[in-house]
Amino acid sequence: MNFLTEILWKTLIETFYLTGMIILIGLILGVLRNNSIKNFQRSFGSNAVMITGFIGVPIHELSHAIFAVLFGHKITKIKLLQKPDESGVMGYVQHGYNQNSIYQQIGNFFIGIAPIFGGVFSIITLMKFMLPRVYNSFIDILIRSLHVTVLNKSTIEGIINSYSGLIKVIFSLKNFQNPYFYIFLFLSICISSHISLSSADTKGAFRGLCVIFVILLILNALNLTKYILAIDLIKYNILITGFLMISVILSTITFLLSLILISIK
Template sequence: MNFVIELLLKTCIETVYLTGMVILIGLILGILRNNSIKNFQRSFGSKAVMITGFIGVPIHELSHAIFAVLFGHKITRVKLLQKPDENGVLGYVQHGYNQNSIYQQIGNFFIGIAPIFGGVFSIIALMKIIIPKAYSSFISILFGSLHVTALNKSTVEGVMNSYLGLIKVIFSLKNFENPYFYIFLFAAICISSHISLSSADIKGASKGLGVIFIILFILNALNLSKYILSVDLIKYNILITGFLMIAIILSTITFLISLFFVSIKN
């Protein structure tokens, strides 16, 4: 009995190591997104969501569609953008899969969280084109974090200070003198406003998460996980966190802008 309990505990920890940071950041992005949209609607009316939605929603849905194809799912219907329905749905991707395929079942997790990565990739691509200096700083921070071998107060402070420096580079005076920077800022806000996961996304991702847990449990039971999880999990999580920090930074800025408009209206 103790062996089973230890096995379950070990599998839970490994599952959290592999997926926990993405899920946590997804939840934070959801909170920021929901509050930002509420503030924009209070400031500009119920249709304000379409202001950001015409860029953000298609990228959100295309991310689902691309990952669905990568994991062999059959896409049956796609709506990249529509007026909010009675449930507030702005777009959707309907897809089916072979329930006997472990690969396709695991795919549910990645298809569910796809908008986070699709949104971040889109923002980074815009950054590289419009504000290349900020892009170079981001890449330096990202790869610099790979040298971290242990998590402690000094390393965490060092990483956070690097991202504070990135914010200064993005919002430098020189960038505000560049007219294209405002295009980047608007597009990035639109994307970050719809980068979080809907309840349907979370429900779909949870199916794949369950399969990942079962696979890790079996690997642990056979004492094979040490070969699969030989990658340094600390570096993996720092890399994932660093990659997603762009979404956190821009979603926070979007939230602050929404608060600004609410204060003006009041």
């Protein structure tokens, strides 16, 4: 009984180490997105979501589609953009898969969370071409995070200071004099407004997460995870968090902007 409890607990911790930060940041993005959309609608009416949706929703849905193809799923129907239906759905990707394929079942998790990575990749790409100075600062932070070997108070403070510095670089006086900055900001707001996961995305990701948990449980029972998980989980989580942090920063900016618009209104 103690062996089973130990295996279950170890598997739970490993699953959290591998997916926990992605799920946590996804939840934060969801809260920011939902409140931002509500504020925009209060300021500009119920159709305000289309202002950001015409860019953000296609990127959201294409992210699902790309990961579905990567994991061998068959896309049966796709709608990149539509007016919100009664459930608020503005786009969708319907796909099927072989339930006997472990690879395709694991794919459900990555297909479900795909908009987070697709949105972040799109924003970073825009940054590279429109704000190269900000892009270089961001990449420098990611590279420095690879040298972290222990997570303590000093390390956490260093990470916080790095991203505080990145915000200052984004909103530097030089950028306010750059017309590309305003284009970048608008496009990033459109993307970040639709980067979070819908309830359908969450359900699909949860199915994949359960499969990942079962696989790790079996590997732990066979004492094989020491070979499979032979990576530095601290560096992995810091790198993942750093990569996704740009979406949190821009989603927070979007939320603050929505509050300012309500005040002006």
